[in-house]
Amino acid sequence: MHKIQELGGDDVNRVLMKVRNVKTYFPVEKGMFRKKSAMVHAVDDISFDIYEGETLAIVGESGCGKSTLGRTLLRLLDATEGEAYFEDQNIFELTSKELRQLRKQMQIIFQDPFASLNPRMKVTDIIGEPLVTHESMNKKEKDERVAELMEVVGLRKTYGNRYPHMFSGGQRQRIGIARALALNPKFVVCDEPVSALDVSIQSQIINLLQKLQEQKQLTYLFISHDLNVVRYFSDRIGVMFVGKIMELGPTNEVYDHPLHPYTKFLVAAAPVPDPHERSKEKLILEGEIPSPINPPSGCRFHTRCPYVQDRCKSQEPELKQIEGRMVACHYPLV
Amino acid sequence: MNDASTILEINNLKTYFYTDKGVVPAVDDISIKVKKGQIIGIVGESGCGKSMTSLSIMQLIAPPGKIAGGEILFQNKNLVGISKAEMRSLRGNELSMIFQEPMTSLNPVYPVGKQVAETLLLHNKHMKKAEAKQKVIEMFKMVGIPEPEERYRVFPHQLSGGLRQRVMIAMALICRSKLLIADEPTTALDVTIEAQILKLMKNLQEEIDTSIIMITHNLGIVAEMCDYVYVMYAGKIMEQADVYELFDHPKHPYTEGLLKSIPRSNVQQNKEKGLYSIKGMVPNMLNLPKGCRFHPRCIYAEDACREVEPDLVDVGEGHLVRCIKYKN
Numbered sequence: 001m002h003k004i005q006e007l008g009g010d011d012v013n014r015v016l017m018k019v020r021n022v023k024t025y026f027p028v029e030k031g032m033f034r035k036k037s038a039m040v041h042a043v044d045d046i047s048f049d050i051y052e053g054e055t056l057a058i059v060g061e062s063g064c065g066k067s068t069l070g071r072t073l074l075r076l077l078d079a080t081e082g083e084a085y086f087e088d089q090n091i092f093e094l095t096s097k098e099l100r101q102l103r104k105q106m107q108i109i110f111q112d113p114f115a116s117l118n119p120r121m122k123v124t125d126i127i128g129e130p131l132v133t134h135e136s137m138n139k140k141e142k143d144e145r146v147a148e149l150m151e152v153v154g155l156r157k158t159y160g161n162r163y164p165h166m167f168s169g170g171q172r173q174r175i176g177i178a179r180a181l182a183l184n185p186k187f188v189v190c191d192e193p194v195s196a197l198d199v200s201i202q203s204q205i206i207n208l209l210q211k212l213q214e215q216k217q218l219t220y221l222f223i224s225h226d227l228n229v230v231r232y233f234s235d236r237i238g239v240m241f242v243g244k245i246m247e248l249g250p251t252n253e254v255y256d257h258p259l260h261p262y263t264k265f266l267v268a269a270a271p272v273p274d275p276h277e278r279s280k281e282k283l284i285l286e287g288e289i290p291s292p293i294n295p296p297s298g299c300r301f302h303t304r305c306p307y308v309q310d311r312c313k314s315q316e317p318e319l320k321q322i323e324g325r326m327v328a329c330h331y332p333l334v
Numbered sequence: 335m336n337d338a339s340t341i342l343e344i345n346n347l348k349t350y351f352y353t354d355k356g357v358v359p360a361v362d363d364i365s366i367k368v369k370k371g372q373i374i375g376i377v378g379e380s381g382c383g384k385s386m387t388s389l390s391i392m393q394l395i396a397p398p399g400k401i402a403g404g405e406i407l408f409q410n411k412n413l414v415g416i417s418k419a420e421m422r423s424l425r426g427n428e429l430s431m432i433f434q435e436p437m438t439s440l441n442p443v444y445p446v447g448k449q450v451a452e453t454l455l456l457h458n459k460h461m462k463k464a465e466a467k468q469k470v471i472e473m474f475k476m477v478g479i480p481e482p483e484e485r486y487r488v489f490p491h492q493l494s495g496g497l498r499q500r501v502m503i504a505m506a507l508i509c510r511s512k513l514l515i516a517d518e519p520t521t522a523l524d525v526t527i528e529a530q531i532l533k534l535m536k537n538l539q540e541e542i543d544t545s546i547i548m549i550t551h552n553l554g555i556v557a558e559m560c561d562y563v564y565v566m567y568a569g570k571i572m573e574q575a576d577v578y579e580l581f582d583h584p585k586h587p588y589t590e591g592l593l594k595s596i597p598r599s600n601v602q603q604n605k606e607k608g609l610y611s612i613k614g615m616v617p618n619m620l621n622l623p624k625g626c627r628f629h630p631r632c633i634y635a636e637d638a639c640r641e642v643e644p645d646l647v648d649v650g651e652g653h654l655v656r657c658i659k660y661k662n
Binding site: 198200229233271277278284286 | 525577608
């Protein structure tokens with residue numbers, strides 16, 4: 001066992017997962033012989049802890065690596081470097097047999113309820129599949145458990161014989177949640193679970209996720225680009241930009257007093273559903289999101305940062321503890 | 335038509351789809367008015383008919399869909415039943431549209447500059463190509479495309495989503511349209527890019543004095559951009575009001591529910607009670623509930639709501655509500 005340093009935590013919360021210096025790179029292949037010409041630095045040296053029972057949100061814009069991070073932590077993608085401990089087991093070193101055991105504890109809910117359910121399978125079989133593969137349950141046990149799960153997520157039991165296309169987006173997302181919960185996991189990665197849903201359905205699913213967390217003491221890694229939902233739903237938030245964590249801390253503090261300039265502009269960019277806020281001068285970030293294939297030198301945000309200094313262009317800031325938070329900026333907004 | 339400042343007036347528009355399973359009243363008897371320089375919002379969830387309203391205005395409804403009734407008066411001219419040639423001369427010229435997907439609405443095999451210039455050349459028969467190119471480059475500059483000369487020659491796949499949407503806006507505004515319909519213009523974009531595009535649209539609207547119909551499901555965008563808002567549900571307008579009035583004093587239970595169910599990024603919220611949510615889901619358009627279309631999901635529903643469809647009632651100061659609770 002490695003000696004692991006605690007990161008930005010307190011003694012009260014038990015750490016469920018420790019992520020240390022994780023990198024996930026993808027090769028860019030070019031030409032006829034698929035020569036590897038460059039690397040996409042999707043997740044680039046990320047470290048943090050996830051506490052038991054909390055919701056840690058990872059926010060960021062498209063291509064920042066948030067989904068890759070979630071999938072790497074479940075080992076649905078292979079990390080290039082680094083370590084990730086789930087209750088003291090380094091999941092990157094597990095054999096496929098050990099990994100199978102661990103999969104019972106770690107599950108995922110996907111964004112697109114239309115693409116993540118097999119259209120040829122009945123709902124009972126979709127929800128029951130993990131029970132058959134992992135628990136080798138017989139039909140009767142399986143049917144009982146599936147019926148119970150369907151009730152928990154608010155689906156009528158009589159729907160079991162239907163196929164996914166017969167359901168609306170919200171109901172499909174309930175099926176996906178039931179499948180994720182079938183094995184009583186401890187840790188669930190929610191990858192944009194409500195982004196494809198309408199406003200009135202979105203709040204139903206958020207409430208369901210919240211209820212399930214309380215009942216089953218689940219720990220969520222909640223990946224989202226929706227800053228309104230994240231503020232409501234998460235306990236802590238990590239802000240990612242081109243493969244790096246820029247700021248990580250308690251949600252309300254990060255929203256109300258962002259220390260990293262990117263966080264400040266990201267939070268300000270979300271349209272607020274209140275016309276009276278209109279009179280306030282809106283902070284708008286110029287420029288485009290840089291490419292993760294060839295990220296800018298120094299601080300990755302320096303090409304867009306309105307407070308940029310010379311040092312930011314050459315020297316990459318480390319993630320440091322400031323005011324009980326982790327911030328990667330040479331000149332934090334204290 | 336009464337008011338000279340009214341640029342678009344939709345009266346009792348019905349757009350129906352005649353499918354094998356029955357008639358879908360996608361847009362069911364709606365009336366909308368847009369004044370010069372005004373930004374109108376149409377909000378609602380998927381399937382409520384907001385996009386079909388915009389396609390009806392543009393005369394882009396394809397079979398089995400059909401405009402089954404009503405009129406669309408654009409500068410006093412009824413667009414319903416207009417000839418294809420006449421519509422073509424308006425479309426892209428006086429009346430233009432931005433779609434949600436900047437990836438699929440540009441032609442992948444032509445340089446973007448050429449595509450924008452085409453709009454200009456089509457509507458100005460005597461314009462020279464070089465002049466059109468110059469105008470496009472100016473427009474690219476105006477919508478904030480960096481290095482406009484170089485970007486004139488690139489293909490859509492070489493641009494990011496934000497830049498493609500800027501190209502679409504440039505194309506929509508190059509002929510200085512009187513009315514711009516923006517159908518979820520920023521839904522496919524990242525938040526920081528969305529903020530840029532919204533600011534750009536607002537600036538252009540002030541500069542060119544274009545009227546905008548903003549179609550969106552995002553109440554944040556409505557609050558930030560629009561002057562007057564229509565809330566649609568299952569093909570009908572449920573409520574319409576000035577933006578401040580609508581957010582401060584929503585009258586229809588559906589609007590009230592929608593506003594209550596969105597989490598807000600600018601304030602800390604109490605998580606203990608859970609988020610407010612509207613129960614159930616949108617009705618099947620082939621089999622609409624009797625009476626008020628919202629009654630199966632409404633917390634205030636009474637017996638009368640299950641029987642009679644309420645009228646859109648004026649409750650004063652341009653605020654209209656379709657709910658039995660309100661009477662003239």
